[in-house]
Amino acid sequence: MKGQFITFEGTEGSGKTTIIDNIEKELIAKGYKVLRTREPGGSKISEQIRNIILNVENTEMDKITEALLYAASRRQHVNEVIKPHLENGYIILCDRYLDSSLAYQGYARGIGIQKIYDLNQYATDGLQPDITFYIDVKPIIGMNRIAKNNRHQDRLDLEQMSFHELVYKGYQEVIKLFPERIKIISGVGEIKEVSDRVRLELNSFLEKNHVS
Numbered sequence: 001m002k003g004q005f006i007t008f009e010g011t012e013g014s015g016k017t018t019i020i021d022n023i024e025k026e027l028i029a030k031g032y033k034v035l036r037t038r039e040p041g042g043s044k045i046s047e048q049i050r051n052i053i054l055n056v057e058n059t060e061m062d063k064i065t066e067a068l069l070y071a072a073s074r075r076q077h078v079n080e081v082i083k084p085h086l087e088n089g090y091i092i093l094c095d096r097y098l099d100s101s102l103a104y105q106g107y108a109r110g111i112g113i114q115k116i117y118d119l120n121q122y123a124t125d126g127l128q129p130d131i132t133f134y135i136d137v138k139p140i141i142g143m144n145r146i147a148k149n150n151r152h153q154d155r156l157d158l159e160q161m162s163f164h165e166l167v168y169k170g171y172q173e174v175i176k177l178f179p180e181r182i183k184i185i186s187g188v189g190e191i192k193e194v195s196d197r198v199r200l201e202l203n204s205f206l207e208k209n210h211v212s
Helices: 016-029 044-054 063-087 098-108 113-124 139-149 161-177 191-208
Strands: 004-009 034-038 091-095 131-136 182-186
Touching: 004 016, 004 063, 004 098, 016 034, 016 091, 016 131, 016 191, 034 063, 044 063, 063 091, 063 098, 063 113, 098 113, 098 161, 113 161, 131 191, 139 161, 161 182, 182 191
Parallel strands: 004 091, 004 131, 034 091, 131 182
Antiparallel strands: none
């Protein structure tokens, strides 16, 4: 039985990681085979590329170089981790995927959403998520959360607020392209409330697709 590829998207500080924690625990408790992974990263080589992309010392990185590194990391991740687990019937919970590149590099960096989409179609052999949960949090709220929680900051966290606002706008454009796949989840409120919103949508999706 083919598994399900579920991705989570959002701007910095949206709470994705904690939400995935909660969803993963619930699915495992229900007896599902679950793989949790992330991008950039998810495999040995992909994690090494991640370190280059997010290193705070690499502020001079060219935007095209950045986009190509994300695509390279994704290629390795898909072939080495995602595809084999899907073929073995796993539910994959992935913290970021293609939509992040469309919003960050395609829109916010100004490369063009279509160019980044075409690049990643080639890199992934066209693999798309079965469903995507976009946690909708305004950039100012997310960045304030990061500052309040003293989270380790990476190169993208150090970008100006104007960049994060462009990313937010980029996600709105991406949602227009894939309205059936991307489910918008309000990220306002306590993290448990947000997790419950995701859980309701996810349970409905699994039931409709007869995943048991």
